[in-house]
Amino acid sequence: MKYKTGVSVFIILVLALHALPVLSYQGVRQTRWPFLAWAMYAKSYPPGPIVVTIRRIFGVSTDGRRREVTPYLVGLSGPAFRNTYLLPLENGDSAVARRLANTVNREGRDIMAQLRLETTQYRLVDSGVVVDTAPPVTFPVTPAQ
Amino acid sequence: MRRAIPSARELLDRWNAYWFPMSSSLNLAGARIVTVAFAMLVSFPSLRYNINLAVKNSAFSDPQILIRAVEAIVPRHLLFTARGLTLVYGISMIAGVMALVGYFTRTALMVFALGFAFFVSHVYSYADVHHREAPMAFFLFALALAPAGDSLSLDALLRRRRARRDGRPDEPVRQTDIAMWPLRFIQVVLAITYFSTGITKVIAGGLRWMNGYTLQNYIFITAVNRDIPLGFWLSHQHTLCILLAIGTLGFELFYFLSLPFPRLGPPFFLGGILFHVSLYYTAGHPFFEHMLLNAILLLFLDRDWFPTQVQRVRAALPRRAEPRPAGAVS
Numbered sequence: 376m377k378y379k380t381g382v383s384v385f386i387i388l389v390l391a392l393h394a395l396p397v398l399s400y401q402g403v404r405q406t407r408w409p410f411l412a413w414a415m416y417a418k419s420y421p422p423g424p425i426v427v428t429i430r431r432i433f434g435v436s437t438d439g440r441r442r443e444v445t446p447y448l449v450g451l452s453g454p455a456f457r458n459t460y461l462l463p464l465e466n467g468d469s470a471v472a473r474r475l476a477n478t479v480n481r482e483g484r485d486i487m488a489q490l491r492l493e494t495t496q497y498r499l500v501d502s503g504v505v506v507d508t509a510p511p512v513t514f515p516v517t518p519a520q
Numbered sequence: 521m522r523r524a525i526p527s528a529r530e531l532l533d534r535w536n537a538y539w540f541p542m543s544s545s546l547n548l549a550g551a552r553i554v555t556v557a558f559a560m561l562v563s564f565p566s567l568r569y570n571i572n573l574a575v576k577n578s579a580f581s582d583p584q585i586l587i588r589a590v591e592a593i594v595p596r597h598l599l600f601t602a603r604g605l606t607l608v609y610g611i612s613m614i615a616g617v618m619a620l621v622g623y624f625t626r627t628a629l630m631v632f633a634l635g636f637a638f639f640v641s642h643v644y645s646y647a648d649v650h651h652r653e654a655p656m657a658f659f660l661f662a663l664a665l666a667p668a669g670d671s672l673s674l675d676a677l678l679r680r681r682r683a684r685r686d687g688r689p690d691e692p693v694r695q696t697d698i699a700m701w702p703l704r705f706i707q708v709v710l711a712i713t714y715f716s717t718g719i720t721k722v723i724a725g726g727l728r729w730m731n732g733y734t735l736q737n738y739i740f741i742t743a744v745n746r747d748i749p750l751g752f753w754l755s756h757q758h759t760l761c762i763l764l765a766i767g768t769l770g771f772e773l774f775y776f777l778s779l780p781f782p783r784l785g786p787p788f789f790l791g792g793i794l795f796h797v798s799l800y801y802t803a804g805h806p807f808f809e810h811m812l813l814n815a816i817l818l819l820f821l822d823r824d825w826f827p828t829q830v831q832r833v834r835a836a837l838p839r840r841a842e843p844r845p846a847g848a849v850s
Contacts, residue, residue: 378698379540385665386539386705389658393712408584408644409637409654413716419725420737425755427744447569450576452648459647478576497744499736499755504744 425499430461434479434487442485449478464492464514472514490514539704540697544827545670547820548699552668553620554819555659556632558812560616563656565639567609573646574600582649584641600642608635622673629664636660655709656809659816662702670694693827703821706813707785710792711776718772730769732762739803746804754802771795789818 396405396412405411432444446456463471476487494509526534579596580587590599598604612635618628637660640653669675671693680690721729728734736755743751754760771791778785792814796807820826 379536382665382698382701383535383539385662386701386708389705390708390712393709393716397716403649404582404647405649406582406584406645408586408641408649409657411649411651411654412720413651413713414720414724415651415717416738417717417720417724417729419721419728419731419734421728422731422733425733425737425740427741429744447572450573451646452643455581455647497740499740501756504752 427497429495429497430457430465431493431495432461432464432475433491433493434476434485435489435491436485437488438485440485442487444475444479444487444490448482449475461492464490464512465494467512469514473516476514476516487516490516539701541700541823542695542697543700543823545667545694545696545699546672546827546830547823548663548666548668548702549622549670549672549676550826550830551703551816551820552622552625552629552663553672554816555656555663555812556616556620556629558808559632559636559656559660560613560620562808562812563653564612564616564636565643567606567639570605570609570639570642571602573643574605575602577646580645581647583645584649586637586641587645590638605642608638611635612639622669622675625669625673625675626664629660629668633657633660633664651713652807652809655706655713655813658709659702659706659813662705666702667694667696667699668702670696670699693830700823703817707817707821708779710810710813710817711779714772714775714792718769721769721772730762730765732758732765735761735765735768742803742805748802748804751802751804768795785821786818789814789821793818 392410395410396407400412401407434442434444436442444460446453449456449460451459460471460475464475472490476490479487490513492512492514494512496507496509498505498507580591583591599608612632615628615631615635618624619632636653637657640657644650683690725734736758739751739761740755742748743755754764771788775788775792778788793811796805796811796814799805799807
């Protein structure tokens with residue numbers, strides 16, 4: 376009987392705690408795993424153009440070599456990398472470019488002297504997909520001393 | 521005349537009847553083997569990825585509850601290093617193997633579940649959280665609290681050997697009332713998560729979520745990001761996207777009906793597997809844990825089906841010769 380009471384408390388507690396992320400919503404930066412708000416893909420889209428933007432960042436080393444700066448290289452996941460670096464760089468934030476270059480240069484393999492943000496847009500049309508490539512945005516960076 | 525409001529005693533009886541029905545211990549044992557094997561081979565976060573995150577970040581940006589608790593006891597610079605994480609990973613894997621074969625099953629399952637929760641929480645402590653492992657973690661903890669090693673385990677083998685040695689009756693399979701609750705528990709957890717996902721779509725997107733364009737958008741985004749040919753094709757199919765959006769909402773909002781109407785369970789579990797498989801092939805969403813848990817429910821929630829299959833296999837196997845009494849001659 377003691378065991379069943381303990382299990383019942385466990386069940387009620389775990390199920391009740393699922394209300395916590397709903398009652399105290401944290402947005403996308405949730406810190407109560409495994410008790411999460413399950414608001415996934417909830418936004419709806421009206422009829423209209425369907426466009427996806429892919430952003431990639433490349434580092435150009437002092438001797439001219441080019442290397443993609445990936446989320447793994449800086450120790451982040453894809454979405455966190457996009458929010459921390461790609462979106463601010465797209466808005467021209469040079470301070471973020473310096474911070475990213477310093478992070479990459481700490482690795483010490485190639486010293487990056489320049490970061491290039493390359494943006495490609497994919498547009499869904501009836502006949503297929505139209506690809507538009509924007510001119511790259513470059514951020515000169517001074518290697519940290 | 522029958523009372524409209526049940527008494528506390530009746531409610532308690534109903535609660536016990538739902539969570540603690542008599543069943544064979546085989547169902548839970550089968551679920552343990554499949555779940556632990558799957559967790560070890562598919563779900564367990566990669567050690568390399570964990571080390572990469574730990575060594576390239578000097579602090580957690582959004583530490584999860586478990587990581588905050590661990591960090592309060594062991595400082596980051598001691599545990600969250602290549603050596604520290606490798607040690608914890610090694611312990612977790614040893615516990616996983618023990619849980620799989622059923623040796624010191626409860627302790628092994630608890631250590632494995634804690635290891636799983638630790639590594640998932642660590643990955644999600646750097647500003648990016650996903651949902652897929654959460655129900656799996658709940659199920660691993662539930663297995664650790666239940667008699668999941670009572671059958672199909674080394675523990676059961678050793679118990680039977682001891683019983684034979686002491687001349688006590690041999691029990692290859694036990695009937696118990698505490699072996700079904702983890703399966704029912706995970707069914708309720710899945711019902712909550714699916715309903716929550718569905719209802720947020722209705723609240724945030726309204727009926728417009730089923731206009732076809734919404735699903736076309738989501739599928740096209742992932743098709744481009746992950747280069748999925750089937751996703752490119754599906755994102756062009758407006759009518760099909762309307763039907764799939766209706767199907768998605770219907771599945772998520774009504775999965776909970778499998779709780780009061782057990783006969784609806786198998787179609788919903790099978791639907792769940794197909795739903796996540798199609799999501800994987802069209803949009804690359806790797807909800808493998810949800811596929812597994814629906815498959816577990818499909819195979820083991822019915823109290824009779826799996827024990828019958830085991831009985832059939834046992835009957836088909838050649839019987840071992842009975843030990844001959846001492847002094848007998850052939």
